[in-house]
Structures are given as structure tokens and as C-alpha cells.
Amino acid sequence: MEFRIDRSSGLPAYLQLVRQVREALRLGWLGPGDRLPTVRDVVARSGVNANTVLKAYRELELSGLVEARQGSGTFIKAGLGSTDPEVMAALRARLAEWVREAREAGLDIEDIDALVRSVLAADEDGNQITAGDGVAVL
Template identity: 40%
Template structure:
């Protein structure tokens, strides 16, 4: 996902970025669990001060659009009703764990399919 800033607009740059990220999450362009660029990298890419991007990220965290996981970075938060959010959190945790274990995507998806197909 590429973000753009109109330096001539009356809307402050941090608000332009906050709105673009929120819109991308709502439209599904940014999926739950998607990793966000680092504040420094995005500031460099957009030609903004680091504090401007950090302000946008703080606003997005306050709005529960993104979440920061310490040194792991910032990610798109789970959205929707309570059940959907919990399922998305579980999926995000699973994805993080299988990446850490070095399991490829196809194998990880096969494991989920097998788990879902298993009788309780």
C-alpha cells in the first residue's frame, strides 16, 4: 500500500496519513495483521518529519486501527464484532508463530484446514 501526502492541502499531513490508513483498512486494502512500515521508513518515503508519522500512528492506535507490538513493529488491528476480532487475533497469532517457526504458507494453510476439518 502506497500512501501520498498533498503538501498543498489544508488538511495536516498527519491527518492525511491517518485518514488514508483508516480508509485502506475499511476497504480491505490493508488486511488485519498486515505489517505497517516503520515510522522512520514511512517518514522518509513521504518526506515527512518522524514526529508527524508518529503522531498519525498514535492516533491510529487510539482509534484501534493499528496496534504496536513492541520491537516487532506496528500491524493492522483486528476489526469487526467481538467474535470476528477474537478470530482475527487468533489468526494473527498463528501467522506470527508459523513465520517464527519457518513454516511456509502452503503448509501453514494445510494445517489450519486439517484442524478445521477435524471433529471436536
């Protein structure tokens, strides 16, 4: 497991860590029994403070995804991704192809990002009732 902390993104570091673990679980890169990098490991390599890492790990523990064993490490407790890895790989391949097409059409990363976000937002609106949960639409 490798973390990427982007300090310029505006998103709090501990949330970036949480998100990345969750994503790794979604994608099947991590599964029950796997050990996360040690707190000191993350600290040493990213410069993030130990308390920040701890906060991320604690949040993951509270949501039941990991289990911290003092003296030994932090381990994945439950999985998240329920999708067949092969299906996942196929979808991934087709998405990668779409990205390639977009790039060939001259779009840069930000263009692609904007497009993706707008499509996902539209999809979310059409399929789920999320209004009210802290989301204001004006």
C-alpha cells in the same frame, strides 16, 4: 500500503496518514495482521518528520485500529470494512463508469469533485442527524 502526502491540500499530514489507513481498511486493502510501513520508511520517502508519523500511528492506536509493537512494527489490529468484497467491486465498477461518463461530458476533476461532494452532503443531511457536532450551517 502506499501513502500519498499532499502538502498543498491544507489537511495536516498526520491526518492524511490516518485517513489513508482508515480508507485502506474500509476498502479491504488492509486487514488484521498486516504491517504498516515503518516510521522510518515513511520519513525517508515523504520527508515528513518522524514525530508526525508517530502522531498518526498513535491516533490509529488510540482508536483501536492498530497495535504498535516496539522493536517490531505497527500492525493492523481490527478491520473496518464489513462489506462483501464482490459487492464492493461491483459498486466500484459502476462508479468508475459514472466518472467516465462525466469526463466525456466535459467535466474536469474539480467539477466532478464538486458534484460528488454536493450529492454526498445532501445524502448525509437527509439520513443522519449530525447537527451540533461542530458543524455550523449558515
